[in-house]
Amino acid sequence: MQELQAQLRVFEAEIHSFDPKNAADVEAFRIRFLGTKGIVKQVLGEMKNVPVPQKKEAGQLLNAFKQLAEEKYASCQHLVSEVKMQDNHQDISLPGSDLPLGTRHPLRMIEKSIVGIFEKIGFSVATGPEIEDDWHNFTSLNMPADHPARDMQDTFYVSQNPDWVLRTHTSSVQARIMESSKPPIRVICPGRVYRNETISARAHCFFHQCEGLYIDKQVSFADLKQTLYYFVTEMFGKDTKVRFRPSYFPFTEPSAEMDISCTVCGGSGCNLCKHTGWVEILGCGMVHPNMLRNFNIDPEVYTGFAFGMGVERITQIKYQVNDLRLYSQNDVRFLRQFQNL
Numbered sequence: 001m002q003e004l005q006a007q008l009r010v011f012e013a014e015i016h017s018f019d020p021k022n023a024a025d026v027e028a029f030r031i032r033f034l035g036t037k038g039i040v041k042q043v044l045g046e047m048k049n050v051p052v053p054q055k056k057e058a059g060q061l062l063n064a065f066k067q068l069a070e071e072k073y074a075s076c077q078h079l080v081s082e083v084k085m086q087d088n089h090q091d092i093s094l095p096g097s098d099l100p101l102g103t104r105h106p107l108r109m110i111e112k113s114i115v116g117i118f119e120k121i122g123f124s125v126a127t128g129p130e131i132e133d134d135w136h137n138f139t140s141l142n143m144p145a146d147h148p149a150r151d152m153q154d155t156f157y158v159s160q161n162p163d164w165v166l167r168t169h170t171s172s173v174q175a176r177i178m179e180s181s182k183p184p185i186r187v188i189c190p191g192r193v194y195r196n197e198t199i200s201a202r203a204h205c206f207f208h209q210c211e212g213l214y215i216d217k218q219v220s221f222a223d224l225k226q227t228l229y230y231f232v233t234e235m236f237g238k239d240t241k242v243r244f245r246p247s248y249f250p251f252t253e254p255s256a257e258m259d260i261s262c263t264v265c266g267g268s269g270c271n272l273c274k275h276t277g278w279v280e281i282l283g284c285g286m287v288h289p290n291m292l293r294n295f296n297i298d299p300e301v302y303t304g305f306a307f308g309m310g311v312e313r314i315t316q317i318k319y320q321v322n323d324l325r326l327y328s329q330n331d332v333r334f335l336r337q338f339q340n341l
C-alpha cells in the first residue's frame with residue numbers, strides 16, 4: 001500500500017507540473033497516462049496485489065488518480081482544437097464576409113412581367129429551339145421559298161439544303177404548338193431570336209421576343225384588340241392609349257401594328273416618340289387561313305389571332321434605355337440600376 005502511494009505521488013507531481021505547449025505535447029500525455037498501455041492502466045492492474053482489507057482504500061486512491069489524469073487531459077483540449085482550425089485555414093469565430101448581391105437582368109424582369117400579364121388571362125408559356133428548320137421558321141408560316149417577305153428578316157443560316165436557321169422570330173414556336181396540339185390554343189412564347197444586322201444602338205444581331213397565339217371558335221379582331229389593350233393598361237398604366245395601323249405580315253390577315261401613347265411625354269412630343277406622341281410596340285393580326293391549313297386546323301371552324309413584341313423595345317420604353325448594346329455588355333453599372341425594381 002505504501003509503495004503504491006509513493007508511486008502515485010510521483011505520477012501526481014508529474015501531472016500537476018505538466019504544461020503542454022502544443023497538441024503534440026497533449027498527445028504524448030494521453031499516450032503516457034491514458035493510452036492502452038498507459039500508466040493509469042498499469043496502476044489499476046496493481047489492485048490485484050493489494051491485500052483484501054486494504055482494497056477499498058487502494059481503490060479510492062486509484063480512482064482519484066485516474067480522475068486527475070483525465071481532468072488534466074480534458075483541460076488541454078483547446079490546444080488540440082486550435083491545431084485543427086489551423087489545418088483547415090479557417091477561424092470559424094470570425095464574422096462572415098459580405099457576398100455582393102446580383103440583380104435580375106432588366107430584360108428578364110420585363111419578360112417575366114409580360115408573361116405574367118398574359119398568364120393571368122389564361123395563356124400558358126411555350127418555348128422551342130433557337131436553331132430551327134425552314135418549315136417552322138418560314139414555310140409553314142405562309143412564307144414559301146420564293147416569298148419576298150423572307151427578305152424582311154435577314155437570316156443567319158446554320159446550314160443550307162436542308163436549311164437550318166437561327167430562328168428569326170418566336171413565331172416558330174407558335175408553328176410547333178399548332179403542329180402538336182388541337183384548338184383551343186392559348187400560348188405566349190418568350191425567347192431569343194437572331195437577325196443578321198449590323199450591331200448599333202438601334203439594332204442587334206440577337207434580341208428577345210414574346211409572341212402570343214390564340215386559336216378557338218369565333219375568335220375575332222375585337223378579341224385581339226381587347227386582349228392587347230388589357231396588356232397595355234397592365235404594363236404601362238390605365239391612362240395609356242392605343243392605336244392600330246394596318247400593316248403586313250405573311251402569316252396574318254388582316255395585319256396591324258400597334259402603337260401606344262408615349263409614356264414619357266404623354267403625347268406632347270419627345271425624343272422617345274420622335275415628337276409624334278406615339279411609340280410602336282408590336283405587330284399582330286388574324287392568323288392566315290393558309291397557316292391554319294398547314295397544321296390541319298379547319299379555317300371554316302377555327303379562327304385565331306397572333307401578336308409579337310420585342311422585349312428590348314418594351315424595356316426601352318419602360319426604362320428609357322436608348323442603346324440596345326447596353327443589354328448585352330454586362331456592365332454592372334448599368335445592371336445595378338435595376339437592383340431595387
Ligand code: PHE
Pocket residue numbers: 168169170171211249252283284285306307308309
Ligand atoms: N413574327 C413577327 C416579327 O417577328 C411579329 C408578329 C407576330 C406579327 C405575330 C404578327 C403576328 O416581326
